[in-house]
Amino acid sequence: MKKSEIVLACSAVFFAGILTGCTDLPTQPATTASATSWLKAPEAPVVALGKPYMLKFEKMSAKLTPQQEEILTALAPQLKDAKLIILRGYCSKRDIGNAKDSALARAINVEKFLVTQGIVDQKMSLRYNTDDAEHAVELEIGG
Template identity: 40%
Template sequence: MKQLMLYGLVCGLLLGCAGNRARTLDPAVQAAQEKAAAEKAVLEKKIETNMAIDPNFIPFQKLSPKLDDIGKGQLLRLLPRLKASKAIVVRGYCYRGDIGNAKAASQARAVEVKDFMTKAGIPENHITVRFDTGRKLHGVQLHYK
């Protein structure tokens, strides 16, 4: 009889705790979680769009040498293929008609992608960095074998 009462007491406590959790969810926390989920969905859609256009071209903002979250996501999806490659050419693009020091910007973009790949486990001696300032592109093109 004691075991049955103890079992009932434990079940009642567990049900009470579970019910309190559902009711105590702060609306601000719930709104923040929904906003984060929506932002993640938008980011995933942008990555998918870039992958559909050209999976090996990582676009950059015109005036930025920094890799954004979209580019990072694109590179993360390419990592299995890149890790299996024996040679990778990372060509940074920055059009000299748009930027004063296009050479430095295109090199910085290529190095940014190279650094990301080496941190992800790709041997540095498999990666060659190049740059181009003659085309009206702002990004990094990957060629791998």
């Protein structure tokens, strides 16, 4: 047997073994996707007391999206019961020249929205972070 025939035979056995192994995997039934299957109803986020919750922002934006507003609306009952809410705006100083202002603008926009949801603004403390490579607002809820 020539060397090329041996390599070809070994390759065929190898690939046959791989394909045989794939037949043991469970298959899922085929489903048809509807035109709106990519839309999912927002789920109420689970936030433990004292744990931070992050709202991600686009790099050049401080405006709340409708999805973020829905999340904050769902969190409102838990936030009303909290004694302290720390809103820490994040903006990377490596990405944005006025990172401090952008970080605070994000936190302020979240604070303004929460006030419209009935959260007392005296409970909220604004902070900022420009060192981390984040574009977000972190909500830390204190008992």
